[in-house]
Amino acid sequence: MPRHLPGPSTLAFGVATAAYQIEGATQEDGRGPSIWDTFAARPGTVRDGKDGSVACDSYHRFDEDLDLVSGLGVDWYRFSIAWPRVLPEGAGQVEPRGLDYYDRLVDASLARGLSPMATLYHWDLPQALEDRDGWLNRDTAEAFADYAMVVHERLGDRVQVWSTHNEPWCAAYLGYAAGVHAPGRKEGGAGHRAAHHLLLGHGLAAGRLHEAGVEDLGIVLNLAPFWPETPEAEEVTDGIDAIRNRVWLGPLVDGAYDDGLLAVAPELADPQLVRDGDLEMIRGSADWLGINYYTPFHTTLADPSVARHPELDAYPGAGAVSFVVREPRTDIGWEVDANGLEELLVDTHRRTGLPLLVTENGAAYPDDRTVDGTVDDQDRIGYLRDHIAATDRARAAGADVRAYVVWTLLDNFEWAEGYTKTFGVVHVDAEDQTRTPKASYRWLVDHLAAR
Numbered sequence: 498m499p500r501h502l503p504g505p506s507t508l509a510f511g512v513a514t515a516a517y518q519i520e521g522a523t524q525e526d527g528r529g530p531s532i533w534d535t536f537a538a539r540p541g542t543v544r545d546g547k548d549g550s551v552a553c554d555s556y557h558r559f560d561e562d563l564d565l566v567s568g569l570g571v572d573w574y575r576f577s578i579a580w581p582r583v584l585p586e587g588a589g590q591v592e593p594r595g596l597d598y599y600d601r602l603v604d605a606s607l608a609r610g611l612s613p614m615a616t617l618y619h620w621d622l623p624q625a626l627e628d629r630d631g632w633l634n635r636d637t638a639e640a641f642a643d644y645a646m647v648v649h650e651r652l653g654d655r656v657q658v659w660s661t662h663n664e665p666w667c668a669a670y671l672g673y674a675a676g677v678h679a680p681g682r683k684e685g686g687a688g689h690r691a692a693h694h695l696l697l698g699h700g701l702a703a704g705r706l707h708e709a710g711v712e713d714l715g716i717v718l719n720l721a722p723f724w725p726e727t728p729e730a731e732e733v734t735d736g737i738d739a740i741r742n743r744v745w746l747g748p749l750v751d752g753a754y755d756d757g758l759l760a761v762a763p764e765l766a767d768p769q770l771v772r773d774g775d776l777e778m779i780r781g782s783a784d785w786l787g788i789n790y791y792t793p794f795h796t797t798l799a800d801p802s803v804a805r806h807p808e809l810d811a812y813p814g815a816g817a818v819s820f821v822v823r824e825p826r827t828d829i830g831w832e833v834d835a836n837g838l839e840e841l842l843v844d845t846h847r848r849t850g851l852p853l854l855v856t857e858n859g860a861a862y863p864d865d866r867t868v869d870g871t872v873d874d875q876d877r878i879g880y881l882r883d884h885i886a887a888t889d890r891a892r893a894a895g896a897d898v899r900a901y902v903v904w905t906l907l908d909n910f911e912w913a914e915g916y917t918k919t920f921g922v923v924h925v926d927a928e929d930q931t932r933t934p935k936a937s938y939r940w941l942v943d944h945l946a947a948r
């Protein structure tokens with residue numbers, strides 16, 4: 498069974514989920530509150546006013562869900578571990594019932610021939626740590642490494658492929674700069690401080706996990722291609738690219754924040770924040786990189802007479818850029834262009850030399866049910882087909898891409914969009930939790946069998 502990182506010879510397949518989006522049972526078995534419980538409880542934060550307290554109830558239905566994963570014919574199940582289930586206060590007292598749950602989940606995956614790929618942090622910071630300033634506090638990075646070791650000690654005999662963070666860009670900049678994700682803080686340059694501490698947490702955890710024998714340790718980034726529409730847009734686009742992409746790749750590959758980044762993010766030149774040795778420790782700490790890709794971004798120079806694009810709040814300090822979103826778009830408004838994925842994979846491989854995994858790719862569509870209750874999601878099939886083909890092209894062009902992981906198994910709690918945007922290849926009835934595979938699920942089964 499391919500429990501280690503898939504090799505380069507063929508493209509492996511998997512499907513992904515995340516704890517807060519599917520588990521529910523947020524008050525069960527001693528789980529402590531996370532920043533997402535707190536954030537979602539605040540009026541006006543989540544589009545439909547809902548939260549993850551029930552979600553897909555996967556905490557109780559994981560056997561059924563793993564049957565669906567194995568029915569797809571994929572080798573990999575990418576899931577995340579909820580820090581507040583394991584350490585309800587973020588640090589200190591371990592909750593054995595939380596670890597027991599992931600123990601059962603891993604065993605149940607292996608029993609079905611599925612290889613687990615575990616993400617340690619998919620945004621559900623224990624609220625107790627946010628009460629002490631969350632990712633703006635250096636201690637949170639240390640607490641993260643301690644938590645990583647607690648989980649590894651329990652699961653490390655069966656889980657070989659680990660990732661520290663999922664999309665730290667979102668955790669830092671949507672959480673602490675734009676305030677549209679938990680913890681909902683709109684503090685501009687604080688986003689850069691959070692980013693450094695997330696990287697530090699990754700580096701500390703990576704060091705200790707490697708020491709404990711882990712060989713396949715990665716980090717999952719939502720890197721993005723930016724395509725300036727005009728020569729004038731190029732300079733301002735550089736600032737956006739720095740905050741989205743280079744803030745991670747610089748430390749991971751070169752052990753440095755580059756000058757272009759420091760020009761827009763002077764916070765990262767603060768020696769109180771970036772201490773001696775931090776960047777050296779982060780350099781070379783990842784054995785592989787996960788890339789989550791959904792859409793490319795066309796950029797133009799912003800017209801000063803037009804209101805600032807709200808998405809720019811997530812790029813504190815970056816210049817006056819505007820985004821142009823072309824058709825076709827998915828239900829969440831993201832432009833569809835598979836060439837962005839191909840380009841990103843080729844460029845990132847060239848830049849890092851690391852094995853790459855497409856750790857998320859997928860699409861939200863309205864998914865209207867037909868009279869017989871099925872979902873004929875031809876648009877999603879087209880999206881997946883085109884993006885798998887783009888991944889194949891990137892491999893043919895020399896990019897060392899090892900796996901393609903579909904986002905996502907189940908329609909679930911889509912963060913600030915609540916349950917209004919559905920990405921699943923399996924429909925979930927919100928009333929009675931019935932799971933119904935969509936046409937895209939059947940298509941994937943056939944596609945994988947044909948490969």
Ligand code: FCB
Binds near residue numbers: 518719857904920
């Ligand atoms: C990514 C997240 C994932 C999901 C998809 C649609 O940013 O990692 O949890 O919400 O977007």
